[in-house]
Amino acid sequence: MLMAQLAALPWLTTRSRFAGLSRGRARLGLVLLAFLLAACLTALAVPDPGAIGAATAAETGQTDLALYEKIVAAVRGGENYYVAAADALRAGQYPLRPFFTFRMPALASALAAVPHWLPVRYLLYALVLCVAGAWADRLRGELTRPLPTVAALVLMLGSLLVFLQAELAPFHEIWAALLIALSLALRRPGRWIEAVAIGLAAMLIRETAALYVVIMAVFAWTEGERREALGWGLALGLFAAALGAHAWAVAGVTGPTDPASPGWAGLLGFGFFVKTVTLATGLYMMPIWAGALLVGLSLFGWASWSDTLGLRMFAMLAAYAAAIGVFARLDTFYWGLMTAPVFLLGLLFAPAGIRDLVRQSLDKRRITVTRVPR
Structure with a gap:
């Protein structure tokens, strides 16, 4: 009901990407939207990654955040970044191979160079x-x-x-x-x-x-x-x-x-991506089912925006969804942060997209017959 009311409002200065679809394609679009929302609800079956992270921290005595803080402090004290990172990883019982387990030195070096007064x-x-x-x-x-x-x-x-x-x-x-x-x-x-x-x-x-x-x-x-x-x-x-x-x-x-x-082949699926987004945004304050549906509507909204930026954003989110669904583990749920800074803005474009899909799917071409007297 709420989405229908929002769709009736002239939110945007331009029509959505779906405004010119044929009736058949518009109906297919509605079916795909329903599948997308259903796929988002698979997040309900994903275990809570926060609990996993807490258990790991309890076992090692160190969280990832504490690890990075320790490295920055060591670099600020004049220690070589790679030596400091290796020592911190070993102390926290983290893996050191392959080299991807080490973050690149740019951020730690930059934070270490920030003066104390700033x-x-x-x-x-x-x-x-x-x-x-x-x-x-x-x-x-x-x-x-x-x-x-x-x-x-x-x-x-x-x-x-x-x-x-x-x-x-x-x-x-x-x-x-x-x-x-x-x-x-x-x-x-x-x-x-x-x-x-x-x-x-x-x-x-x-x-x-x-x-x-x-x-x-x-x-x-x-x-x-x-x-x-x-x-x-x-x-x-x-x-x-x-x-x-x-x-x-x-x-x-x-x-x-x-x-x-242990590798990066978690194979946790699309539902895990949805859950990482809810944890990385304000959606974490909502019930998981509601947050999952809003994730799906936001994805749909980015695809609806007729600006080329909307298509770029949707492609980027789809790519990260695939990467997180295939490679992320429960303890790397923070990968979802990469998609988060403006993710929910996609909801701005969802009402217009739904409106245009419904209109086009119900479109009935009328044929007017005119009698011409002879």
């Missing part, structure tokens, strides 16, 4: 404001009334709620996810250098940001933006070089006797 939380809040401002600028031409504008502010806050927790600043996903969101908002046709540079920074902080850069390169190439595609490709090349240097440095502080990772 609290890190101020830098985090500044980046959050940049993300919010950039997306407000992108949405300014889409929203037509005060109500949708207020809704956008609420949804933005719900998406960024976790990122306002200053104690999570040593977490790599926090910064990388915000940089991805900023890069997406800044990218426009003919203006991509800033977006590429910020995307490179995100990759140097968290390797999984490379998935976003690959998607942006593919979109640029398929849209005929060859220079932009080469820019994203150059960023990937620089990241590959940095990753190779990182692997070489890790090999210098580890040995064959160090414990190895």
